[in-house]
Structures are given as C-alpha cells and as structure tokens.
Amino acid sequence: MTNRMCEMFGIEAPIFAFSHCRDVVVEVSKAGGLGVLGMARMSPERVDAELSWIDAHIGGRPYGVDILMPTTFQDHGGAKHDAARLLPAEHLDFVREMLDAAGIPPLPEDEAERIEHDLVASFNFTPEESARMIEVAMRHPISLIVNALGSPPRELVERAHARGIKVAAMAGAPRHAIRHRDVGCDFVIAVGTEAGGHTGSVTSMTLWPRIVDAVAPLPVLGAGGIGRGRQMAAALALGCEGAWCGSIWLKTVQSEVTPEIKARMFAASAGDAVLTRSVTGKPCRTLRSAFTDAWDAPGAPDPLPAPLQGILWWGKGRTRVERVRAPEFLTYPVGQIVEDMTGETSVRQVVQEMLTELADTKERLDRLLS
Numbered sequence: 001m002t003n004r005m006c007e008m009f010g011i012e013a014p015i016f017a018f019s020h021c022r023d024v025v026v027e028v029s030k031a032g033g034l035g036v037l038g039m040a041r042m043s044p045e046r047v048d049a050e051l052s053w054i055d056a057h058i059g060g061r062p063y064g065v066d067i068l069m070p071t072t073f074q075d076h077g078g079a080k081h082d083a084a085r086l087l088p089a090e091h092l093d094f095v096r097e098m099l100d101a102a103g104i105p106p107l108p109e110d111e112a113e114r115i116e117h118d119l120v121a122s123f124n125f126t127p128e129e130s131a132r133m134i135e136v137a138m139r140h141p142i143s144l145i146v147n148a149l150g151s152p153p154r155e156l157v158e159r160a161h162a163r164g165i166k167v168a169a170m171a172g173a174p175r176h177a178i179r180h181r182d183v184g185c186d187f188v189i190a191v192g193t194e195a196g197g198h199t200g201s202v203t204s205m206t207l208w209p210r211i212v213d214a215v216a217p218l219p220v221l222g223a224g225g226i227g228r229g230r231q232m233a234a235a236l237a238l239g240c241e242g243a244w245c246g247s248i249w250l251k252t253v254q255s256e257v258t259p260e261i262k263a264r265m266f267a268a269s270a271g272d273a274v275l276t277r278s279v280t281g282k283p284c285r286t287l288r289s290a291f292t293d294a295w296d297a298p299g300a301p302d303p304l305p306a307p308l309q310g311i312l313w314w315g316k317g318r319t320r321v322e323r324v325r326a327p328e329f330l331t332y333p334v335g336q337i338v339e340d341m342t343g344e345t346s347v348r349q350v351v352q353e354m355l356t357e358l359a360d361t362k363e364r365l366d367r368l369l370s
C-alpha cells in the first residue's frame with residue numbers, strides 16, 4: 001500500500017500498533033507497520049532500557065512512543081509520594097471489605113507500604129516527569145511521539161519537528177482534533193468508544209468521519225474496534241488513512257498479558273469489555289471483573305478522580321488479587337473486539353490476516369459497486 005501515512009514513515013502498510021510491550025512494537029514494525037511503545041508507568045531509566053532493546057532488535061525499522069501527558073495538571077503540593085493521605089477512608093474500606101469478603105488475604109503491612117510507594121513513584125505524568133521521559137526518548141531514533149491525554153505543548157511539537165520526529169494525539173471529539181491540528185500535530189488518532197483503554201462514548205462509525213471532516217486535509221487514523229481487514233476497510237471507507245490498534249495485540253504470543261488474563265479474554269463477549277471509571281478514575285474500557293462489578297453495585301462509592309483511583313486499584317487491590325491469582329478479580333484494558341479474540345496467534349499473523357482480508361474486501365466492494 002502507499003498513502004500519505006506510509007510515505008510519512010516509510011512503512012508498507014498504515015497499521016499502527018499501540019502496545020506496552022516492546023516485543024509487539026518490534027514485531028509490528030518488522031511486519032511492515034509501525035509499533036508505538038506506551039511509556040505509562042515507566043521511569044526514565046526504564047524507558048531508556050526499553051528503547052535501547054528496541055533499537056537493538058528492530059533492524060532499523062521506524063517506531064514511536066506514546067506518553068500520558070495531561071493538558072492540565074493539578075498539583076497537590078508534593079502529595080505524589082504521600083498518596084495514601086489522599087485516599088478517602090470510605091474508598092479504602094470499600095476495597096478492603098470487597099477483597100476480605102472474597103477471602104483474598106491482605107498483604108503484610110510493610111510489603112503493602114513498599115508496593116504502594118513504588119507504585120506511586122511510577123505514575124510519571126507531572127509536566128516535569130513527562131519532559132524527562134521525552135528527553136530520554138529523543139536520544140533514541142524514534143519517528144513518532146503520541147500524546148494520550150490532550151494536545152501536546154506547541155514547544156514540544158516544534159522540538160520534535162526540528163529532529164524530524166512526527167507528533168500526533170488521540171481525539172474523542174472533533175474539538176479535540178482541531179486543537180491538536182492547531183498546535184501543529186502531523187496527524188490525529190480518532191478513538192471511538194469501542195476502543196480498549198481510555199475512550200469516550202461516541203462510536204467509531206459516527207466519530208471517524210466527523211473528525212476526518214473537521215481537520216481535513218490533515219490525515220486521521222481510525223482507532224477503536226479494528227482487529228481485522230474488514231474493520232480496517234471500514235476506517236479507510238470513512239476517510240481515515242490508516243488504523244491504530246491496541247486490543248488485538250493482546251492475544252498474540254508476544255504480548256505482555258498473563259496466561260490467566262488471556263484465558264479470560266478468550267472467553268469474553270463484547271459486552272464484557274465495560275466502560276468504567278473504577279480502574280483509573282477516567283472512563284476506561286476494560287475486561288469486566290468482580291472488581292469493576294462491585295463499583296456498579298448499589299451503595300458503592302463514586303470512583304475517585306485520576307490518578308487516585310488508579311493508585312487505589314493498583315496499590316490496594318490488584319497486588320492483593322494477583323498474589324493469590326484470583327481470576328474473577330483480574331481485569332485489563334481491552335476493547336469490544338475482545339469477542340473476536342478467541343485464541344493465541346503471532347503479531348505477524350495478525351498483520352498478514354488483516355492485509356489479506358483488506359484486499360479481499362476491496363475486491364468484493366469493487367465487484368459490488370461495478
């Protein structure tokens with residue numbers, strides 16, 4: 001394939017892969033697409049190590065990084081390292097009682113404190129922390145920086161452009177996309193509600209063409225619900241110039257997902273990918289679990305704002321659950337295509353099947369419309 005996105009990065013197919021897993025990033029870029037490493041919850045040192053590994057294994061193919069850089073940031077006065085102080089007793093009790101009732105043993109106190117401290121330290125999205133991570137990433141041959149939480153600062157866009165690095169951002173509404181265009185982004189990623197992870201409430205079918213029209217002639221990638229060629233064809237038909245996929249890589253042998261969570265995903269239906277604020281504090285589509293259900297039950301407290309709800313789940317819930325491998329409480333971000341994810345394949349196979357089905361779809365449409 002050739003189009004503007006392929007030309008922009010020198011890639012063979014406009015398939016962009018979001019992943020927290022460096023193996024997926026490398027495999028997608030080697031298969032002719034472009035892998036983008038999610039740097040959320042990585043220290044600058046870890047980012048350096050992951051990108052060095054990618055540089056050594058990717059064979060000179062292009063790749064990018066994705067950062068959680070909020071447009072607005074509320075400084076709680078150095079409270080980052082004293083997060084427990086900000087977690088209300090009601091929420092702490094709610095999680096503790098939920099896990100106690102399920103017979104999940106508490107962690108020893110000193111261990112719980114250490115986990116929480118390490119966890120809070122790994123939430124890197126103050127403006128200074130984001131800047132440090134970008135600084136480290138720019139020492140590597142990255143081709144793309146994507147911001148997940150709003151428009152990147154114009155100054156960052158200019159600094160990236162001066163080094164030949166492209167910049168993009170995620171949009172859940174045309175007004176977000178217009179802001180991204182106005183700060184100088186090279187393209188926009190339009191994220192429909194079907195998507196795994198943080199997302200809005202408008203479907204890809206409705207959102208993609210609206211964003212395409214709002215920022216034309218800037219290129220747009222469709223995200224949310226793309227895991228196969230027919231879905232990629234739909235994105236192209238609606239005016240997008242490529243696909244940005246996150247969930248589909250979770251089913252591959254290369255993915256970071258544990259066998260327990262993979263097994264739950266392979267058994268899940270589309271309705272099990274629920275939109276909930278219970279894991280991060282922002283609407284996030286994730287695999288339904290006893291934890292997400294508990295927050296929907298009558299009398300449950302309102303989830304806390306980000307990042308506190310994330311600290312509550314990761315620090316007080318997830319570690320305790322993983323220690324005893326209680327599968328009914330395990331959750332992981334995933335989109336509605338989870339229903340199609342029924343068994344393990346490889347990244348290369350996903351890319352090849354997507355392109356084969358895309359070509360078949362084009363032929364079918366050519367016949368249908370001729």
Ligand SMILES: Cc1cc2nc3c(=O)[nH]c(=O)nc-3n(C[C@H](O)[C@H](O)[C@H](O)COP(=O)(O)O)c2cc1C
Pocket residue numbers: 018038039040066067068147148170191194195196197198223224225226244245246247248332333334335336337
């Ligand atoms: C496990 C997982 C984690 C995600 N984490 C992030 C993230 O840190 N930053 C980001 O920009 N998007 C993140 N996303 C969203 C993806 O970038 C993308 O928008 C989404 O996966 C596309 O929809 P799909 O899941 O239907 O492919 C995540 C998605 C998944 C499945």
